[in-house]
Each structure stands twice: as structure tokens, then as C-alpha cells.
Amino acid sequence: xxxxxxxxxxxxxxxxxxxxxxxxxxxxxxxxxxxxxxxxxxxxxxxxxxxxxxxxxxxxxxxxxxxxxxxxxxxxxxxxxxxxxxxxxxxxxxxxxxxxxxxxxxxxxxxxxxxxxxxxxxxxxxxxxxxxxxxxxxxxxxxxxxxxxxxxxxxxxxxxxxxxxxxxxxxxxxxxxxxxxxxxxxxxxxxxxxxxxxxxxxxxxxxxxxxxxxxxxxxxxxxxxxxxxxxxxxxxxxxxxxxxxxxxxxxxxxxxxxxxxxxxxxxxxxxxxxxxxxxxxxxxxxxxxxxxxxxxxxxxxxxxxxxxxxxxxxxxxxxxxxxxxxxxx
Ligand SMILES: *Cc1c(COP(=O)(O)O)cnc(C)c1O
Numbered sequence: 001x002x003x004x005x006x007x008x009x010x011x012x013x014x015x016x017x018x019x020x021x022x023x024x025x026x027x028x029x030x031x032x033x034x035x036x037x038x039x040x041x042x043x044x045x046x047x048x049x050x051x052x053x054x055x056x057x058x059x060x061x062x063x064x065x066x067x068x069x070x071x072x073x074x075x076x077x078x079x080x081x082x083x084x085x086x087x088x089x090x091x092x093x094x095x096x097x098x099x100x101x102x103x104x105x106x107x108x109x110x111x112x113x114x115x116x117x118x119x120x121x122x123x124x125x126x127x128x129x130x131x132x133x134x135x136x137x138x139x140x141x142x143x144x145x146x147x148x149x150x151x152x153x154x155x156x157x158x159x160x161x162x163x164x165x166x167x168x169x170x171x172x173x174x175x176x177x178x179x180x181x182x183x184x185x186x187x188x189x190x191x192x193x194x195x196x197x198x199x200x201x202x203x204x205x206x207x208x209x210x211x212x213x214x215x216x217x218x219x220x221x222x223x224x225x226x227x228x229x230x231x232x233x234x235x236x237x238x239x240x241x242x243x244x245x246x247x248x249x250x251x252x253x254x255x256x257x258x259x260x261x262x263x264x265x266x267x268x269x270x271x272x273x274x275x276x277x278x279x280x281x282x283x284x285x286x287x288x289x290x291x292x293x294x295x296x297x298x299x300x301x302x303x304x305x306x307x308x309x310x311x312x313x314x315x316x317x318x319x320x321x322x323x324x325x326x327x328x329x
Contacts, residue, residue: 003246003305004264005325006318008038010047012237017051017222019235023205024216032057032075032195034219037312039319040066043328048222055094057217065091077217079122079130085109094118096157096195098131100144103151110150117150120157120195123179125172129163135179142183155193156180157215161200167228168201170208177212203228220312230312241315243272243308245289250302256294258282261306263289264321271314275307 017033024031033053038044040063045056049070058064059078067074068091076095080088082105088095089109097103097119110117122131123138132138138156145153158176160168173196180191196213199221220226225236232238245261269281269289278297282290293300300306310318318324 001325001327003244003325004262004318004323005244005327006315007242007244008041008044008326008328009237009240009242010044010329012240013044013223014047014051016225016236016240017048017053020202020218020221021052023202027205027209028211028214029196030054030193030215032077032215032217033222034058034077034198034217035063035067036060036077037219037223037316037319039063041319041326041328042066042069044223045070053218053222057219061087061091073118075217080106089113089115089117094120094154096120096122096130096159098122098124098141100141103145104148107148107151115150116152118152118154119145120155120193121145121153123156123158123176125158125160125166125175127158127160127162127164127166130159131157135182138179138183139186142187146187146189153189153191155191155195155215156183157193157195158197160197161228162198168197168204170204170210173197173201173204173210173213177210180212199226199233200228202233224312224315226312239309241310241318242275243267243310243314243318244305245308247291247300247302247304247306250293250300256292257296259291259293259300261289261291263287264318264324266317266321267310267314271311272308273310275309279306 031053032055033048034057035045036059055073055075057075057077064074073093076092080095085105124131124133160166193215194213195215199218225238227233247259250259269283272281278295280292282292
């Protein structure tokens with residue numbers, strides 16, 4: 001196997017997942033294990049399944065298709081495209097939705113397939129990414145949804161910390177709970193699920209979280225042990241994904257020893273933290289990553305490998321790049 005290489009420690013991901021599933025169970029919260037960070041890789045997904053997540057979720061239907069052999073329900077966590085509705089209904093069981101036109105198309109396809117398709121209607125609590133913002137529009141949409149065949153509205157949900165940077169609080173999640181209650185009263189229906197966000201919502205565990213929140217969609221916390229604002233979550237492993245680059249040049253320049261590794265497009269200097277604390281990343285330029293070896297404790301030569309911890313964004317870039325070798329342990 002060559003370089004650049006990303007090394008994935010599935011045992012550490014399993015440990016993270018077991019801990020989070022335990023913490024969520026205590027609070028009667030079901031876990032959607034989000035697989036988008038590792039492109040639906042089955043070996044990593046198995047770590048989540050073995051750790052007893054309740055649902056597998058991904059933003060790409062291609063990834064959910066790869067996970068077909070797992071018995072767990074599959075959730076599409078990105079708004080479905082009308083042009084992909086056939087695959088959506090075939091390879092997933094639940095979707096996060098906000099557009100009545102897409103829901104109608106899902107209903108048609110689900111009817112054809114004789115499948116009851118579940119949906120969670122997204123409510124925008126101010127983050128402006130997905131979901132319906134105005135409460136009268138929520139009610140209008142639900143009125144339409146309830147007329148549709150083969151569509152089961154199982155609940156409502158929200159997504160925070162993504163676009164508008166709105167952070168989860170007891171108060172904004174309580175608003176979601178109140179919206180759920182008012183829908184149940186108005187339409188005389190029961191909504192089982194309140195999907196209260198992503199790994200950012202874990203930050204409320206040691207404060208207060210409305211007890212009605214009973215589902216979280218967790219990706220970064222399980223995969224990288226990080227939560228709100230990419231901060232490490234205490235007790236979880238952060239060294240689950242490691243990037244390994246090879247030195248292609250190393251020379252004395254002025255008073256410094258500067259080395260160069262081959263870098264991956266889209267990964268920036270600030271995304272990388274070398275395990276060897278005596279060396280430091282200087283910057284990137286096109287294909288190259290420049291490293292300062294002046295204070296290095298060991299002697300490095302051309303061909304040596306450097307190991308880095310990487311950010312969430314860089315992990316996603318590396319995992320989706322065909323130029324990076326994946327070593328899944
Ligand atoms: C990616 C994503 C998640 C998971 O977010 P993490 O921060 O990785 O836990 C949850 N919900 C939606 C809609 C997502 O796109």
C-alpha cells in the first residue's frame with residue numbers, strides 16, 4: 001500500500017460509539033450512526049453496528065446502497081433530490097425532508113414499491129440550512145403530507161451548528177418540542193421521533209436537554225471523538241484517523257531545515273497536527289506541504305513517513321480522494 005495514506009482505527013471508533021450509545025441510552029435517545037465521513041465503508045460501518053447504533057445514516061444514497069447488507073434501518077440525512085427518488089426509496093427507509101414536492105414524489109415511488117416510507121420533517125430553528133422556518137408553513141406542509149399514500153410522518157427534527165452557526169440550547173430544542181406537541185394536538189396524530197441534531201447537541205448532556213428529544217444523528221463524535229465547534233469530547237478517542245505522508249525533499253535552507261511532503265488537494269496547513277511535536281507545519285503550496293525540521297529530535301531523511309492527526313474537514317477530503325490509500329485496521 002502506498003502514500004499518501006489514511007489509517008483508520010476501527011477499534012477506537014467502536015470504543016467511541018459504545019460510549020456514546022451508552023450515554024444516549026441513559027437519556028432515552030436513539031442513535032443514528034452517521035457514516036458519511038467514511039464513505040459508507042462497510043468495515044467501519046460494522047464498528048457502529050456492533051456498538052448497537054439504532055439506525056445508519058448517510059448524506060449520500062450511494063453510501064447507503066453499499067450498506068444494504070446491514071439489517072438496520074437506513075436514513076438519508078440530506079434532503080432528497082427528486083431526480084434520485086427511485087434510489088432513495090430503494091436504499092433507504094427514512095429521510096429528513098422539508099419540501100412537499102419531494103415528499104409527493106417519494107410517496108408515488110413508495111406506493112409503486114409497496115413500501116411504507118418514513119419521513120422526519122425538518123424544522124429550521126435559525127440555522128437556515130434545512131427545514132421549514134415558519135410555523136404556519138409547517139402546518140400547511142403536514143396537512144399535505146397526511147393526504148399522501150405510503151408516507152409515514154414519524155417525527156420532526158432539526159439541524160444546528162452547520163450553516164448559520166446556531167448552537168443547540170435547552171431553549172431552542174424546547175421550541176422544537178413545543179412545535180411537536182402543537183402538531184400532535186392540531187392534527188390528532190402521534191409523532192414518535194424528535195431528532196435533536198448532530199454531535200453538537202452532546203454538549204447539552206452535562207447541562208440540560210429536553211427529555212422529549214429522543215434521537216441524535218452522530219457522525220463526528222463517533223468517528224473523531226469531537227462535538228460542538230470540533231472540540232474534543234472528554235473520554236473519547238480523537239486519534240482514530242491518521243494521515244501519513246512521505247518526505248520527498250529535505251534540505252538546509254538559510255538557518256532552517258525545511259522538508260517537503262506530497263500533500264492532498266483541499267487539505268490546508270491548519271488541518272494537520274504532526275504526532276512528532278518537535279516538527280511543525282509551515283504552509284502548503286500546490287501539491288506540497290512544507291515542514292520545519294529545524295528542531296526535530298530525530299534525524300529525518302527523504303522517504304521517511306510523517307504521521308499527522310487531521311481535522312474533520314481534512315478527514316472527509318482524504319477519505320473521498322482517490323489519490324489517498326485507505327488502511328482500515
Ligand atoms: C453530517 C450530518 C449529521 C452528523 O453530524 P456530526 O456533526 O458529524 O455528528 C447529522 N445530521 C445531518 C443532517 C448531517 O448532514
